[in-house]
Amino acid sequence: MTTPELADRYLMQTGRRLPVTFVRGHGCLVYDETGREYLDLVAGIAVNLLGHAHPEVAAALAAQTKALIHTSNLYYTQPQVELARRLVELSFPSRVFFCNSGAEANEAAIKLARKWGTRNRDGAFQIISTQGSFHGRTLATITAGGQPKYSDPFKPLPDGFVHVPYNDLDAIKAATGVKTVAVMLEPVMGEIGVVPARDGYLAGVRRWCDEQGLLLILDEVQTGLGRTGRWFAHQHHGVTPDVMTLAKGLGGGVPIGACLAAPKADVFEPGDHGSTFGGNPLACAAAIAVLYVIERDGLVGHAAEMGEVLHSAISGLGGKEVRGLGLMQAVEFSEPRAKPFQNACLEAGLIVNAVDDNSIRFVPPLIITAEQIDRAQQVMQGALK
Ligand SMILES: Cc1ncc(COP(=O)(O)O)c(C=O)c1O
Known part of the structure; x- marks a missing residue:
């Protein structure tokens, strides 16, 4: 059985999952079981501030498990x-x-x-x-x-x-x-x-x-x-x-x-x-x-700076409104296209979050770079088509 099939069988069906099974990550990148790479602008829903598998968090955890x-x-x-x-x-x-x-x-x-x-x-x-x-x-x-x-x-x-x-x-x-x-x-x-x-x-x-x-x-x-x-x-x-x-x-x-x-x-x-x-x-x-x-690492200031970069990147997506503060941003489309857009991005290796039918939320790790936002923007432009 595949992981989604096992999940259907054994997990209470409290939420709808997207068709991907992640197995590891590094920084703003995460990988599925086939080894495919995704750029993560959701960060476990605003959780992974330092991205995935941050060495200092991993080291602190390892040391504490032994103590x-x-x-x-x-x-x-x-x-x-x-x-x-x-x-x-x-x-x-x-x-x-x-x-x-x-x-x-x-x-x-x-x-x-x-x-x-x-x-x-x-x-x-x-x-x-x-x-x-x-x-x-x-x-x-x-x-x-x-x-x-x-x-x-x-x-x-x-x-x-x-x-x-x-x-x-x-x-x-x-x-x-x-x-x-x-x-x-x-x-x-x-x-x-x-x-x-x-x-x-x-x-x-x-x-x-x-x-x-x-x-x-x-x-x-x-x-x-x-x-x-x-x-x-x-x-x-x-x-x-x-x-x-x-x-x-x-x-x-x-x-x-x-x-x-x-x-x-x-x-x-x-x-x-x-x-x-x-x-x-x-x-x-x-x-x-x-x-x-x-x-x-000065990540609070970095988040403010990257927030502006992200805001202008998503302003080019043709939404009716772009809202947010720092690295917590959303674009709202006038049409109910958020879910197809989210799915098209996922297929193209980019993780974004459709919060409802019209809006996409972006809450990436605070360590995201301008180059990664630029890469995300290119994927999103493709997904719009
Ligand atoms: C503002 C806010 N409060 C509370 C919660 C609930 O947090 P948790 O899912 O960890 O219980 C969330 C989760 O999305 C949230 O965004």
Whole structure:
């Protein structure tokens, strides 16, 4: 049986896969089982910040497997504490809870907000989030997310989430009431097709949260860690959240998530929350290596620079709009041609991501070069034909 046949037989059919089986990678290149090479502009959906098989991540993982893979959080481990210190130094005064995914990081943020509301806002528990947002696939995070296609089949949903249009501060103001405890936003909505916050939106939300005594939770699972050309996307807007969630790129491909809370929001006490694997030494060793290489190699600035190169490359594809920030870009076609375009690119050895019928998302490794973007552009021009 082929790998796709085995997958049909043994894997739950939760997603539609493209007809390719990858076996190895190197940098921005990945290879299928026949040895065919592909240029990867998706990076495991914004995960492989340093590309595939980065030698320093591989070395950190190899060394850690020989020292200590897992202990649980009943004990202290050095990589976890070191990673937390690095993240706090890079972001804002806060403390960190580690978990294994973006959804779990957002679950932690939601629980944190509810506990904070119990303590500080007379039991307020409602979170305002935005239509089209994506925060993960657990029951609470599909409810927080603003895409009914992900939540409707699983009703009844948990109480306490309201959705307003993105980039609309007045809608947040109108939705705020005595039960509101927090506003939860992506600085760039990713899964709906890369929709950046307009100038002034996040600053306005920050002011409103301060005036009303609400927490501002920013989901930087996709936008964090250099992706948008700053360490964190909120830094483009001159605001600091009370709670920030990270995952995706943090481990360079190894599953890890994090929820950072400023002192004001840091209300968890022993016993409130936990995760067996969260922040285990193996994942933290990988993440420490990822942060080290991003900083040493100036990859945040490089992402800003390559973002502009990518933006102009995809501007020539005849779409009706090109949107994005740094190395998180999308082209939207006026016709529903995204999926045929994605498939034609794959056949020609280029990996891009059709987020819906009309839009293609590009979230390549931060190490991508101008030459590779140029090569991608040529393949895409061919695929258009
Ligand atoms: C903004 C955002 N939040 C949360 C998630 C969920 O992360 P995970 O799939 O690791 O649970 C994603 C995943 O695409 C995301 O883009």
